[in-house]
Amino acid sequence: MLVRPVKAFALLSTGLLSGAFGYGAVNVAHAFRIVPLDVRLTFHTALMQVNGVVMQTLMPWR
Numbered sequence: 001m002l003v004r005p006v007k008a009f010a011l012l013s014t015g016l017l018s019g020a021f022g023y024g025a026v027n028v029a030h031a032f033r034i035v036p037l038d039v040r041l042t043f044h045t046a047l048m049q050v051n052g053v054v055m056q057t058l059m060p061w062r
Helices: 003-034 037-061
Strands: none
Touching: none
16 A cells, blocks of 8 residues: 555655754754854855745755
């Protein structure tokens, strides 16, 4: 049956997504509080430029 692999993929992908959000909440947010504001803004700008390309690439898969 196709249902079991689909459920396994859904469980795996949601687990990976929650892990990514957890990592961001714990590590990246904490690091942003430590570094100077100009460093944070430079990094955040670069991150959003890359994120735009990544999200546009991944959205058709959804």
